[in-house]
Amino acid sequence: MDKLAIEKNAINKLLWKYVNGIMLWRLIMAIINNDFHDVLTGRHSVRRFDPSVKISHEEMTEMLKETITAPSACNLQAWKFVVVDTDEGREKLHKYFMKFNFPQIDKSSAIVLFFGNTLAFKKYSKLWHSMYEAKKVTKEAMDAALNTFMPLYEKAPREMLVADSMVDTSLAAMQFMLIAREHGYDTNAMAGYDSTKAATTMGLDPKQYVPVMAIAIGKHDPKAEAEIATTRYPISDLVDFE
């Protein structure tokens, strides 16, 4: 090969890299929807999923990592996630979900079970120590947090721990549904199941973990009929100014 041919070849390779770079960028931009208003107002429940759509564990983990930027009472982060995407896992859900949720369970890309962790306060002290060591908080702030809130949680009745973990976990669940749309997916939040069987069926301790909701995620089946667009009550019925 003469010198000119080698140079031509190098230029061609460079051009290909450039073209591929642009194509990859376009592909990413086509998948990621960063328009807040569209993500928010375009979300509605989808129950008819395309079973051919798969979500990798890497992408699911990425979405859940964004999910836990949600706030929580005293930063307890009282949430726990079980991602079900195998036949065996879906079979377990058949044991305690109501039948009208079976189509979503069977055809969605995954079902993410959102559990509240009623014993999250037990790792709270370690968390604050790690924030102190990372110089994010002062020793005074750490001591104040641990001396003010820890005793409240240690003495709290179970109902309070359950309620707190349900609120935390619902905040995370809402973020997950919006993040799903950022990633181009649809969701359906489900509460139709026997909540007394949820933790044990999934191999979790029911004393520690309480089911808050399950979210089916995937893409709407283009061959299925359109989804119901539900109506909201007028906002004027719901707001008082004081």
Added chain:
Amino acid sequence: MDKLAIEKNAINKLLWKYVNGIMLWRLIMAIINNDFHDVLTGRHSVRRFDPSVKISHEEMTEMLKETITAPSACNLQAWKFVVVDTDEGREKLHKYFMKFNFPQIDKSSAIVLFFGNTLAFKKYSKLWHSMYEAKKVTKEAMDAALNTFMPLYEKAPREMLVADSMVDTSLAAMQFMLIAREHGYDTNAMAGYDSTKAATTMGLDPKQYVPVMAIAIGKHDPKAEAEIATTRYPISDLVDFE
């Protein structure tokens, strides 16, 4: 004035309109943040508010209207909002909030109280009839929803109604915190108050309305110290794949 001067004047006016148009557009874009990723990951609790920042009732209503696009169990929409932005209103909050929340109560632009509505199912039948009349659902879908879910709610123990309304309302609360950022505001979700006094102090029936959280909204005081950036547990500790 000669003809040329009149024409010059007309052009000047047109130019001013154009410049003002651009400035208004820039102002709107500076206020509205439509970047989903930034809205989501840039949110953190702010406790030191600038007391000079006011939020109009129009803008607050706009934000709450977006808030209620959140999903809810059976579309019950079991939420209720009380916006506190007067001295008299803030004084009421002093009666049942813990003292460490007083700075947010006194200096934020407003405090939005998120209550769960445990009797939301009572207007459910009317909602489905309105959806049927608007041709959003078929008569069969309406009958199925009303015959399946209504009896469950009518017979439900109070704990279930409370739990359901807390989950619904938390989903709305998370949307509100993100919408606040879209509008350029910061928030602080608060749960430190005597929940047995919340509804009655605000003139609501405590049998119907349960407090879920309160969210202070406004802008971080530029003269105050920086806010704590809290740490999250590693996602690998929180996710199981099944």
